[in-house]
Amino acid sequence: MADKILEIKNLDISFKTTAGMVHAIRGVNVDLERGETVAIVGESGSGKSVVMKTAMRLLAGNATINSGEIIFRYKDDKGDLQEVDILKKEKQWVRQNINGRKIAMIFQDPMTSLDPTMTIGNQLIEGMIMHLGLSKEEAKARAIELLEEVGITDAKKRYKQYPHQLSGGMRQRVVIAIAISCYPDLLICDEPTTALDVTIQSKILDLIKKIQKDRGISVIYITHDLGVVAKVADYVNVMYAGRIVEVGNVDEIFFDPKHPYTWGLLSAMPDLDTDDDRLYTIPGSPPNLLNEIQGDAFAARNRFALKADRIEQPPMFKVSETHFAATWLLDERAPKIDMPEELKRRIERMRRSAAEKQ
């Protein structure tokens, strides 16, 4: 059996809001093998961040976990393999042993994710002193190394500066340095490039990729940007309205998508070669999760909806060993419906350009 570092099983979460209970996560399963990269893709509000915050027990107080397990496997200080269900542990235990130490997270907006009243250096050494038991001097020396590792010039000077004295791209590098400071096994990147300039985006992605290669850590990307996914991911989870609707490796999702929602996402991707007059958009908007959903959540926006979609939520149909999709279209009783012609042409183009690159 392969070595799974993280297994999220049947996670189900509700939020208590002033408007009522919002059933934000409705049975999510995500697997991640050691050393690999998984992307969770979905529109904003689909719940992708919530899932990963749960894995670090960072949920707001109004969240209730109805069911599910988050199994995390790591090597403890003695080198023995440990297996924990993060949801069953005390929050404090998770903070002491997992957060920062085994799982680290990079947040979306570097402008707001650093403490404005604390120097870069102090924010960096905090975790190292706590988790690795370093002295302040040792931690400082390592912090400067780390800053250099993430590509910050003049690290000694930066060490003493406050976040507002750094640019957005630099701040994100600092956040990355903080994240990798205690040698985590798993790095969660929550839209790490969304808030950055386009020119800096790819540099940050390259940096994360390099760190992953150097240290052999596993990475989860949370993103709505399929461009990022294509660049970095081994496996892709497509999420819609609190559920994973399609899973597969990156080739399967990009070249042989099965779920109409994935079709929509791919069609909506801006692309220089598209000669169609206008960019495709998925009609409508995600459902309001205040109301319990009957059948398939995507049915109301689906151009290929079946009657069955309105009655019963489709189960995961197996397409290949690694590829699954939750759509009734894959049922043997379903009419033969293929992806739209436009998308077919587009995928053909992507396939060709991918082949050229290799």
Next chain:
Amino acid sequence: MAKYIIKRVFMALVTLFMITFLLFLLVRIMPGNPFPSERMSAEAIAKKRAEMGLDDPILVQFGNYLKNVIGKGSFGKGSSLYNGAPISTVLPGCMANSFKIGGLSILIGVVFGLILGIGAALNRGHFWDTFCTVLSILGVCVPSYVFMIFLQYFLAYKVTIFPFYFDMSRFMGSSIIPALSLSLFSMSTIARFTRNEMVEVMDSDYVLLAESKGMYGTKLVTKHILRNALIPIVTVIAPLIVDLLTGALVVEKIYGINGLGKLMVDAISGEGIDYNYVLALGIIYSALYIGIMLVLDITYGLLDPRIRLAGRKES
């Protein structure tokens, strides 16, 4: 930073100067009889006016007044209060009384306000939080002097724990009622403000990042949450002190404390208005207010690295 402080101090002095001039102008040139006694003859009044320099051009009068205030610390004499004794002999005692009681109530307000606010934020939705909300509602809708009347009625009249009127010989005992009633408003405001700031900071991205680093408990609260939440609290303290000054006016009057507030009330509400007292107290109050704002402004700058390093406030 030095530049920032110098600029602030300079601005404060300019403002104070302009206010002094404005007050002087208003008190001196507006219609009204500065001599309370109706029995004075026209000649006597004219003589008195010339004696006091009231016939000089207004700028000369202002210049002389400033010279006296800055040079000799003299604000002239009162007309109806304290039998016309020089104001500078009356002021120090009153100021000392007011400062003692005002300082005590600010101390009570800040300390208990912070404790309540922090407690409420850390126990969001629980008992402390509800208690804090109720207190802040109470503080908003009950003026300090009304609260004072209640305290006086129950604690000094029904049950005689504290003296009914201020008594210099029992300073601590007789400071409790006025200080407590004056602190109600600042306590509730600070409690509410602290709670809201803390909650906002607790929901912020940087606290999430700190938690994702593994920070928790006291360390998280003191190193990340409190520091960020407390800086803005400095900004609400200035307006609170102003409210305190206003509240002190009535509280001192009711409780018979010889302080600045009672002096002000006596100067304006008696039969004859005491012009010199109004002017002197106006200048002192304005100076106090501007001084407090200046100190808090600089403190704020020192606490927040964004201002400390940039040398100016971000708008």
Next chain:
Amino acid sequence: MSKEMIVTDEDFVLDVSSDITTDRNFASQSFWKGVFTRFKNNKRAMTGLVIIILIFILAVFGPMISGYGYKEIITNGQTQEVAKSLAPRIPALHRLFTGADYQDAFAGKVFLFGTDSLGRDLFTRVWYGARVSLMIAFVTILIDMLIGMSYGLISGYFGQVCDGIMQRFVEIANSIPRLVIVGVLATFMPKGVWLVIVALLLTEWIGMSKIARAEMLKIKGQEYIMASRTLGAKSFRIIFSDVLPNTIGPVITQVMFSIPTAIFTEAFLSFVGVGIVLPQCSIGSLIEDGFNNITTLPYQILPPIIVLALLMLAFNFVGDGLREALAPRIEDM
């Protein structure tokens, strides 16, 4: 797995929503309608509103239904005995509980809050006082709103030197404590309603102007103002027809917080003795009357204090509710 049995072979046909392109989740709802709904669902704000309306009704009709005038000294018709300092009484209730009538000269008369030391009906006076206090507050705050909004909008719109000078002025005006303004006014103005009104006019506009200016600065840079300007709209038109409507929300919220301040200031000035003069009365002067007799007749001070506290409470609740309704916090997802 029984649930899956629900899907039958016939269900595998295309069934696409006819209105697939219509977005029903975010059905169009006008901004003000949203504000209204949110306000309506806020229990505290609605409680505040109900209290305000009740006090308004009582302030208007209270003095009428009591049957006494606010300065009428009530006497017994035959003996000319004055109804001094009577405790609250309702003869019908008294009879119900004790089975007997009052045995004094005012046996048949109703005094809901009792009478004061001069023999005037407190119920009438409290609501008359509330009326005076509310009128002072509303009139001055509305004028302040006009002054403050114009000042802030103009200052924010023209910016640069104009803004610099205008803001310096605000800063200076803001550095004079209110009680100093009152003191100086008292040197040349007679005591009474006008002193209170002028003092409030001089101080309360500042907060409004700050809000209007901030809103103006926020809105000024937005595209629709640029568009309006490109289309040739004059400054005046941009300020008053493009920006003003957008500042209404925050300014009204500020009004809700200023009114209790005004009521409070009036109460405090009247208490100190430079506000309302006899035989007129307001909440503040009634509290002062009550305070003077607190050791002998403690019931006299309660009605005006309760009305004052309720007013402060209600306006603050409504203000908070409005603020939340205008800028709802997005629930953290």
